[in-house]
Amino acid sequence: MDASEYIKDKQLVIFELDDVLFPEKDYLLQVYYLFSRFIEYTEQKNAQPILEFMRNEYENIGTENLFQKTANQFGIDTKYEYNFNLLHQNARLPLKLLLYKNMLEFMQALVVDRKKIVIVTTGNPEQQLNKIKQTEWNGLEQYLTVYFVEELGQPKAEIFQNILSDNNLLASQALVVGANKFDEQQSKSINLQYIVSLEIYK
Known part of the structure; x- marks a missing residue:
């Protein structure tokens, strides 16, 4: 109408x-991108497979236990859950939300x-x-x-x-x-x- x-x-x-x-996903996918880059920088783990895994889990299942699933899949220390949650609150996005x-x-x-x-x-x-x-x-x-x-x-x-x-x-x-x-x-x-x-x- x-x-x-x-x-x-x-x-x-x-x-x-x-x-x-x-779209909420426009925010969350940028948060996941930033987190995967953070892990690449701090732990020398390739960011791309981490990002792809998070994107697929989010799009197919949702946000529930996403950090735990990602940590288990890639051997990421649970101490980084703090950084994951903090990024959701204060991430400086590469692209503005439209x-x-x-x-x-x-x-x-x-x-x-x-x-x-x-x-x-x-x-x-x-x-x-x-x-x-x-x-x-x-x-x-x-x-x-x-x-x-x-x-x-x-x-x-x-x-x-x-x-x-x-x-x-x-x-x-x-x-x-x-x-x-x-x-x-x-x-x-x-x-x-x-x-x-x-x-x-x-």
């Missing part, structure tokens, strides 16, 4: 970050129409902030208000409700854009309209 159809009666739009504004084209255009349309843009993101707050800092926002960063779920220690539905209250808005005046069933459930529990990010095009 055309983006204007979603926002014509809205004053505020709430977004999740990962797999909504950009917004999905439809999300970039949608957010630009929101700015033109003077709608408020809010990000409510789940995950390690330091890691999520690191992603935000290394995203190419094309000037949109000055229009963003960001809430970190773990930092606030509240359910998303409660955070959504507080955002509405702080902006003196009804649920009918806001929209949530997400990419998972949990966000959909949290939104609908307080009567917020919810759409999947892939449904938006301009």
